[in-house]
Amino acid sequence: xxxxxxxxxxxxxxxxVAWLLFFLSWIIGWAIKGAPIPMGRVRKVGQxxxxxxxxxxxxxxxxxxxxWFITYISSYLGNALPLxxxxxxx
Amino acid sequence: MYMFLIAYYLAxxxxxxxxxxxxxxxxxxxxxxxxxRLIADAFYTMILLFCISSVVRFSxxxxxLLGGNWAFFLxxxxxxxxxxxxxxxxxxxxxxxxxxxxxLSGFTRIISMIMGSVSASLYAFTIMYAISTLVRYxxxxxxxxxxxxxxxxxxxxxxxxxxxxxxxxVFNTALPLYIxxxxxxxxxxxxxxxxxxxxxxxxxxxxxPLRIGYIGLxxxxxxxxxxxxxxxVYIVPAAxxxxxxxxxxxxxxxxxxxxxxxxxxxxxLCKMGSETTAALCRVDMMVYGLIEYKEGIALHAMxxxxxxxxxxxxxxxxxVYTDSDVEYGFYISIVDGYTIKxxxxxxESVGDIGNFFKYxxxxxxxxxxxxNITIPVGTHKIEIELHRDANSxxxxxxxxxxxxxxxxxxxxxAPGLLDEITRVMYIDIIGAALYTSLLxxxxxxxxxxLGGVSRIRVIL
Numbered sequence: 001x002x003x004x005x006x007x008x009x010x011x012x013x014x015x016x017v018a019w020l021l022f023f024l025s026w027i028i029g030w031a032i033k034g035a036p037i038p039m040g041r042v043r044k045v046g047q048x049x050x051x052x053x054x055x056x057x058x059x060x061x062x063x064x065x066x067x068w069f070i071t072y073i074s075s076y077l078g079n080a081l082p083l084x085x086x087x088x089x090x
Numbered sequence: 091m092y093m094f095l096i097a098y099y100l101a102x103x104x105x106x107x108x109x110x111x112x113x114x115x116x117x118x119x120x121x122x123x124x125x126x127r128l129i130a131d132a133f134y135t136m137i138l139l140f141c142i143s144s145v146v147r148f149s150x151x152x153x154x155l156l157g158g159n160w161a162f163f164l165x166x167x168x169x170x171x172x173x174x175x176x177x178x179x180x181x182x183x184x185x186x187x188x189x190x191x192x193x194l195s196g197f198t199r200i201i202s203m204i205m206g207s208v209s210a211s212l213y214a215f216t217i218m219y220a221i222s223t224l225v226r227y228x229x230x231x232x233x234x235x236x237x238x239x240x241x242x243x244x245x246x247x248x249x250x251x252x253x254x255x256x257x258x259x260v261f262n263t264a265l266p267l268y269i270x271x272x273x274x275x276x277x278x279x280x281x282x283x284x285x286x287x288x289x290x291x292x293x294x295x296x297x298x299p300l301r302i303g304y305i306g307l308x309x310x311x312x313x314x315x316x317x318x319x320x321x322x323v324y325i326v327p328a329a330x331x332x333x334x335x336x337x338x339x340x341x342x343x344x345x346x347x348x349x350x351x352x353x354x355x356x357x358x359l360c361k362m363g364s365e366t367t368a369a370l371c372r373v374d375m376m377v378y379g380l381i382e383y384k385e386g387i388a389l390h391a392m393x394x395x396x397x398x399x400x401x402x403x404x405x406x407x408x409x410v411y412t413d414s415d416v417e418y419g420f421y422i423s424i425v426d427g428y429t430i431k432x433x434x435x436x437x438e439s440v441g442d443i444g445n446f447f448k449y450x451x452x453x454x455x456x457x458x459x460x461x462n463i464t465i466p467v468g469t470h471k472i473e474i475e476l477h478r479d480a481n482s483x484x485x486x487x488x489x490x491x492x493x494x495x496x497x498x499x500x501x502x503x504a505p506g507l508l509d510e511i512t513r514v515m516y517i518d519i520i521g522a523a524l525y526t527s528l529l530x531x532x533x534x535x536x537x538x539x540l541g542g543v544s545r546i547r548v549i550l
């Protein structure tokens with residue numbers, strides 16, 4: 001169970017870090033986009049940063065819903081959980 | 091279940107790692123390309139995790155449709171391994187018997203070669219049996235481990251996990267189909283049963299093995315003998331006598347000793363009709379009345395004492411310890427090349443051996459005599475001193491043995507036996523290797539399907 005607890009801990013940490021990073025890159029992206037730099041390519045970098053950050057935020061929000069959806073569909077297949085790993089005697 | 095939880099949570103972790111990479115304020119496109127891959131992998135792993143039991147049930151339905159059955163397959167494997175070991179014992183004995191006959195001794199090389207091939211076939215079957223027990227009993231463990239490996243982020247162990255899953259799935263479904271596969275390779279299995287060979291251990295009533303001697307076969311039409319016994323194993327090719335009643339005697343020193351095979355039919359002895367073709371069947375033989383035989387000297391007793399032990403048996407000196415609750419008759423049958431110099435019971439000489447002479451007999455090309463001594467109740471030590479005439483023969487001439495064996499072999503369906511041995515030697519080795527490589531390539535293909543790069547270009 002230690003590995004499972006470790007992974008759960010990592011998941012919660014990753015969610016928190018992802019939210020914070022979303023805010024950070026959103027701000028940086030808008031900052032680059034709005035900076036008075038004449039080169040267009042630099043502004044495109046800002047644009048891509050904003051886009052990816054918004055995608056990230058979208059997936060954070062939607063991810064849990066999708067996982068629940070997959071579980072719901074698989075319960076309709078008859079077995080929500082697979083058979084426990086016990087040997088099948090001939 | 092533990093592995094399932096690990097895979098489940100790893101999939102969720104992969105998803106959030108992908109999301110985190112999307113949110114990183116680093117505009118490196120090589121890094122950002124991982125984000126959609128990780129998200130897609132997470133969904134794929136989730137779906138696989140929840141669908142795996144349906145896939146397994148489908149594969150089991152497919153297996154029963156194709157006619158595979160694990161219980162039958164495992165028992166077939168065990169029976170085949172057992173049969174090949176018996177065949178090795180049988181061939182070792184044939185080797186010994188043939189090396190005794192001087193004009194057939196060249197065949198030992200060929201028999202050794204055949205034995206090497208049968209050993210290789212035995213190895214192949216043992217390896218296959220080991221793989222099948224591994225897959226059978228660790229099936230779900232392998233599947234869950236494969237799923238957990240596939241769920242690791244960044245596709246580190248994805249191909250390994252996919253291979254484990256497909257290996258377990260393919261081998262679990264397809265291994266029992268090895269039996270119809272071999273049936274396709276060879277024309278039939280039933281032909282082997284027409285050439286039954288009976289063999290077995292020869293023991294006396296004290297459960298001691300009788301290492302050498304001769305046996306004779308009586309069938310309703312006549313008598314075939316002497317057939318040699320080698321290293322306490324006898325061999326009788328009994329193809330001609332499938333429907334007849336047989337009696338086997340232990341034929342030494344002018345006497346035909348009864349054995350437990352008396353008016354028996356082959357089919358009842360070999361219990362044919364089981365799933366394994368009984369080309370060889372083992373029937374152990376107990377000789378009634380005989381104590382020991384060696385080079386023209388036979389010791390027998392009537393009634394058989396409760397304890398008898400021949401501690402020394404050479405052509406000059408015999409020492410026997412006996413213990414009996416009733417008085418019994420101790421018989422010494424010797425060919426004319428021997429003469430008894432003295433006979434002592436418990437150290438005391440019994441006097442002139444001529445007083446104990448019972449009768450004369452003729453055994454193939456030899457003559458001999460039988461002496462009878464009554465042994466009283468209790469424990470006694472019997473010592474016999476003999477003189478051996480170096481010029482006379484002690485055992486029947488080889489020509490009788492050769493005639494008896496060619497008579498029996500003439501009735502054997504030799505091509506059928508050769509087919510059976512060829513099948514054992516080559517088709518089993520080739521079939522096992524071929525089938526295993528076939529299954530491995532199928533599982534590699536399935537692994538490529540499961541673990542291949544998923545390019546879902548719908549929204550990402």
